[in-house]
Amino acid sequence: DQQVKQNSPSLSVQEGRISILNCDYTNSMFDYFLWYKKYPAEGPTFLISISSIKDKNEDGRFTVFLNKSAKHLSLHIVPSQPGDSAVYFCAASRPIFNSMNNNAGNMLTFGGGTRLMVKP
Amino acid sequence: EAGVAQSPRYKIIEKRQSVAFWCNPISGHATLYWYQQILGQGPKLLIQFQNNGVVDDSQLPKDRFSAERLKGVDSTLKIQPAKLEDSAVYLCASSLSRTSGPRRNYKNIQYFGAGTRLSVL
Numbered sequence: 001d002q003q004v005k006q007n008s009p010s011l012s013v014q015e016g017r018i019s020i021l022n023c024d025y026t027n028s029m030f031d032y033f034l035w036y037k038k039y040p041a042e043g044p045t046f047l048i049s050i051s052s053i054k055d056k057n058e059d060g061r062f063t064v065f066l067n068k069s070a071k072h073l074s075l076h077i078v079p080s081q082p083g084d085s086a087v088y089f090c091a092a093s094r095p096i097f098n099s100m101n102n103n104a105g106n107m108l109t110f111g112g113g114t115r116l117m118v119k120p
Numbered sequence: 121e122a123g124v125a126q127s128p129r130y131k132i133i134e135k136r137q138s139v140a141f142w143c144n145p146i147s148g149h150a151t152l153y154w155y156q157q158i159l160g161q162g163p164k165l166l167i168q169f170q171n172n173g174v175v176d177d178s179q180l181p182k183d184r185f186s187a188e189r190l191k192g193v194d195s196t197l198k199i200q201p202a203k204l205e206d207s208a209v210y211l212c213a214s215s216l217s218r219t220s221g222p223r224r225n226y227k228n229i230q231y232f233g234a235g236t237r238l239s240v241l
Contacts, residue, residue, distance in 0.1 A: 043211055046229050105151065105175040
């Protein structure tokens with residue numbers, strides 16, 4: 001049961017153009033969403049995030065949009081640069097509860113990733 | 121500030137052998153996570169610690185996998201005995217966020233180590 005899906009395994013974009021990476025989720029308990037970037041032989045690094053109470057968050061060239069009704073989020077990179085070439089993972093966070101129904105932390109569920117290639 | 125440290129970087133073993141991975145989180149981070157990332161997939165959470173207590177291990181195959189964080193700082197993940205399907209990158213992550221109690225910080229930004237690539241032959 002894939003609760004977080006990135007349906008495009010790869011994306012190729014020309015330098016200077018916009019890159020749009022998409023992510024869909026199914027679990028209504030997710031209340032925070034994150035994008036991570038991963039270079040080969042390195043661990044994922046945090047890029048940008050958004051709370052479920054917002055529909056947009058912007059940080060420099062990176063903007064994340066959230067459409068709660070459609071359970072869809074997207075990452076826009078403008079303008080795209082060759083150094084942006086990497087695998088991008090969408091992740092969704094939800095609270096987890098212990099047997100006494102007390103909040104016991106958060107759990108991240110990752111999508112399968114999209115490999116972005118920005119051509120010079 | 122030093123990042124999350126993991127060792128070894130690579131490990132090759134034969135099936136039915138045992139293996140252990142080590143992780144040292146970012147100083148002061150109370151929450152530590154172990155993930156398994158199979159080639160072509162996203163990371164999958166195996167176990168999550170808050171200090172030295174287990175918060176969630178629902179996706180840990182407990183018949184062969186075990187993990188501990190005895191002093192609430194570094195952690196080890198063990199596989200005994202290994203199977204071919206355990207070939208993956210094992211990632212450790214840590215976070216500073218307060219993830220439980222009335223002032224829970226849901227931002228939960230996790231910082232990852234470079235991982236250990238395990239090949240089971």
